[in-house]
Amino acid sequence: MHIERHEIEKLATLARIAINEDTISDVTARLGSVLDLVDQLQAIDTDGVAPMSHPMQSTQRLREDEVTELNQREAFQAVAPDIEQGLFLVPKVIE
Amino acid sequence: MHNLTIAELVKGLQSKEFSSTELTQHFLDRILSLNPAYNAVITITAENALKAAAVADKRLAAGNAPALCGVPILHKDIFCTRDVRTSCGSKMLDNFIPPYNATVVENFERDGVVVLGKTNMDEFAMGSSNETSFYGAVINPWAADCVPGGSSGGSAAAIAARLAPGATATDTGGSIRQPAALCGITGLKPTYGRVSRWGMIAFASSLDQGGPMARTAEDCALLLHSMAGFDEKDSTCIDHEVPDYSATLGNSISGLRIGVPKEYFSEGLDVGTEQAVRVALAALEAQGAELIEISLPNTGLSVPAYYVIAPAEASANLSRFDGVKYGYRCEDPKDLQDLYSRTRAEGFGEEVQRRILIGTYCLSAGYYDAYYGKAQQVRQLIKQDFTSAFKEIDVIMGPTCPSPAFKFGSKGDDPVAMYLEDIYTIATNLAGLPGMSVPCGMVDDKPVGLQIIGNYFDEALMLNIAHQYQQTTDWHNAVPKGIL
Numbered sequence: 001m002h003i004e005r006h007e008i009e010k011l012a013t014l015a016r017i018a019i020n021e022d023t024i025s026d027v028t029a030r031l032g033s034v035l036d037l038v039d040q041l042q043a044i045d046t047d048g049v050a051p052m053s054h055p056m057q058s059t060q061r062l063r064e065d066e067v068t069e070l071n072q073r074e075a076f077q078a079v080a081p082d083i084e085q086g087l088f089l090v091p092k093v094i095e
Numbered sequence: 096m097h098n099l100t101i102a103e104l105v106k107g108l109q110s111k112e113f114s115s116t117e118l119t120q121h122f123l124d125r126i127l128s129l130n131p132a133y134n135a136v137i138t139i140t141a142e143n144a145l146k147a148a149a150v151a152d153k154r155l156a157a158g159n160a161p162a163l164c165g166v167p168i169l170h171k172d173i174f175c176t177r178d179v180r181t182s183c184g185s186k187m188l189d190n191f192i193p194p195y196n197a198t199v200v201e202n203f204e205r206d207g208v209v210v211l212g213k214t215n216m217d218e219f220a221m222g223s224s225n226e227t228s229f230y231g232a233v234i235n236p237w238a239a240d241c242v243p244g245g246s247s248g249g250s251a252a253a254i255a256a257r258l259a260p261g262a263t264a265t266d267t268g269g270s271i272r273q274p275a276a277l278c279g280i281t282g283l284k285p286t287y288g289r290v291s292r293w294g295m296i297a298f299a300s301s302l303d304q305g306g307p308m309a310r311t312a313e314d315c316a317l318l319l320h321s322m323a324g325f326d327e328k329d330s331t332c333i334d335h336e337v338p339d340y341s342a343t344l345g346n347s348i349s350g351l352r353i354g355v356p357k358e359y360f361s362e363g364l365d366v367g368t369e370q371a372v373r374v375a376l377a378a379l380e381a382q383g384a385e386l387i388e389i390s391l392p393n394t395g396l397s398v399p400a401y402y403v404i405a406p407a408e409a410s411a412n413l414s415r416f417d418g419v420k421y422g423y424r425c426e427d428p429k430d431l432q433d434l435y436s437r438t439r440a441e442g443f444g445e446e447v448q449r450r451i452l453i454g455t456y457c458l459s460a461g462y463y464d465a466y467y468g469k470a471q472q473v474r475q476l477i478k479q480d481f482t483s484a485f486k487e488i489d490v491i492m493g494p495t496c497p498s499p500a501f502k503f504g505s506k507g508d509d510p511v512a513m514y515l516e517d518i519y520t521i522a523t524n525l526a527g528l529p530g531m532s533v534p535c536g537m538v539d540d541k542p543v544g545l546q547i548i549g550n551y552f553d554e555a556l557m558l559n560i561a562h563q564y565q566q567t568t569d570w571h572n573a574v575p576k577g578i579l
Contacts, residue, residue, distance in 0.1 A: 007456075008452070011452050011455050011456055011459070012436075012452070014455050014459060015410065015439075015451050015452055015455040016414075016417070016432070016435040016436050016439055017436060017439045017440050017443070017448055017451060017452065018433075018436035018437050018439070018440040019440065020440075027448075027449070027452070030449060030508070030509070030510055031449065031452060031453060031456075033509055033510065033511050034402060034449070034453055034510055034511060034514075035453070035456070036511075037398065037399050037402055037511050037514065038399045038402050038403050038453075038457075038466065038470075039399075040395075040396065040399045041396065041399050041400060041403070041466075041469050041470060041473055042465070042469070044396065044469075044473055044476075046469060046472035046473060046476070049472040049475050049476060050472070050475055051468055051471030051472050051474075051475065052471050052472075052474045052475040052478055053301060053471060054287075054301060054331065054527075055286075055287045055288070055478065055526060055527020055528075055551070056287070056288060056333060056527065056551070058288075058331070058333065060330055061330055063327075072194060075194035076194060076420070076421075078192075078194070079190075079191060079192055079193075079194070079421040079422075080419075080420055080421055081418060081419070081421075081422075081423075081424035082424070088419050088420055090419055090428075090431055090434060091428050091429065091430050091431055091433075091434055092430075093430075093431055
């Protein structure tokens, strides 16, 4: 399936992946080849077929709304790229 | 000691022929000296392993230790291990040290299993050759110019090279069975929901399933018994009794009805591979099984359906890697968008980026029904193929993959060529069925795998069949050249 360069740019924005100028035509070509593969599905008659999301048809289990985990902020933040006073730091968002 | 199976190691440990400490040191020494030639192990946990071995020796001395107590194994680097780097084969998680253990890791710890280290894999389990790993490709112990398969190529190669007697692995579209076939070992992907996915880094949540790899079916039975079971923490895990897989290995397979799908012997199948599989089927027939030709008419749709469903789920699962809470972060981000976009462009490899983009496309506004919805309907059709087949037969058998191990770089630039490597394995994941690969021959000095597909929760029967096959054949005992 033919996919346009501007569509790839939009996808890259949605997926939050920067694609540089040198590779965009390769990315477009290879994505097109995968979409050709998946487009085979369009020819199949699936009228009235129920979509399958779980092999066992199970439904989501529910549990009591109780606290089961202790706060482990220090352990979790030990692997964070940048923290301060228990907060995760990112570049300034609001001027 | 490294040529003994897990079952034999268990006997040796329990009869005090050798200690877990001796055994663990022996495998650590082998990893240190031999692994550079294979790149199968990417983290060695020598100190922890020797500590765990000392504890196991005490439990063994006290008596009543679980069967696997003191046996050393390797974990695929997709299972979170507390205080030990868990990279998932990605630059994104190269610096990630989990503060917790995956349930599978906990289960093995409970049973006294010793962890030697973590194995190499395709990045985020996306690949069939191990070439997408941030840590470089794994070398197939049978042929230095060939891939070991993927994504669990490190686990498979490590077992083939006798760096460990067993390992954990995961399978989303063939990632246990295909590398098991290409490396000449035995691997089992259980029924979806049999083994907890908690702490196993998610790729495609409705398809991912962890399972064991070892040299024999008997060993896989021991490992699966420890791995499997209900887990509150995994909402898709199924509460179903875990049988004693070892207890039924000796059952006769006389009268077993084996379905042989004609679609699994179509064009694209290597001649030598087909011949090896046919000989294996004849050997089972000689043991009293009956071969029945069946049809799984929607087999050809499994690859296209998979390449909608798996990337769609991956694009959602991998959105958590944003450079904020853990993992890689790009240098000097100018704003939040730049932080996300460059972190993900620099942290993910090409194949992972491609799948995220495909998934994003399939889930984007206006395309959801045409792609994801449609693929889920086709998935239902694929499942129905199996459901009707299992009315007449007990198991399905065919080749695990279309050909033996291929050369590095040989699938070229077209991602679809690589995707077709999983043509015989993907349908099982889509249906949620258990699948297994057992060594069944050699083509050009490279191993061939026989695939056994069972009905839901029929792992005990599959292991029984594989064990019976391994009682009368010797392929699982073959050792790659140069490995002593």
